[in-house]
């Protein structure tokens with residue numbers, strides 16, 4: 001492991017096993033329906049790729065880019081749409097796919113925004129959640145792992161755009177973002 005990383009929190013095998021279980025649950029819950037998966041760029045790219053390919057439910061995919069973290073380790077609380085959906089949500093069953101719910105600010109804003117577009121339903125699947133960091137409550141239908149309130153990188157998650165391609169989730173050494 002590089003000097004920038006402290007320890008591995010979730011191995012590729014642990015992630016794969018959880019995604020298997022989440023996909024099975026989603027298939028059961030949406031039996032007979034068609035889903036629109038909405039990936040939140042950029043962090044959710046890996047979860048979207050690996051979760052969507054495990055589903056038997058017919059799906060289409062769309063993407064939104066929102067940013068609240070910029071290059072720091074704290075949410076600014078101000079969510080900006082950098083890229084909107086191409087799909088009309090009217091009457092659709094929507095499943096938002098996220099890498100992490102930390103303060104919850106991004107997702108609570110996003111879910112309210114999507115609901116205003118009159119879909120049939122909006123639910124959320126997130127690989128990671130930090131329960132001790134929650135500033136707002138967001139209802140998550142599918143959660144991979146509850147993790148401690150440390151800044152993590154890998155498997156899509158970045159610090160200043162780096163580390164997204166690591167196959168595992170690990171904690172970043174503090175010297176990387178405090179010096």
Ligand SMILES: O=P(O)(O)OC[C@H]1O[C@H](OP(=O)(O)OP(=O)(O)O)[C@H](O)[C@@H]1O
Pocket residue numbers: 040041042043044066067068069070075098099100101102103104105106107157158
């Ligand atoms: O619960 P919150 O405290 O709001 O944090 C979660 C959000 O922050 C990260 O996105 P970021 O703004 O870093 O954009 P990125 O996915 O492009 O890295 C992450 O991917 C979530 O979307």
Ligand code: HPA
Pocket residue numbers: 069100102150151152153157158159
């Ligand atoms: O712990 C985190 N790591 C990377 N990006 C994030 N966005 C919110 N929390 C995190």
Ligand SMILES: [Mg+2]
Pocket residue numbers: 043069157158159
């Ligand atoms: Mg980020």
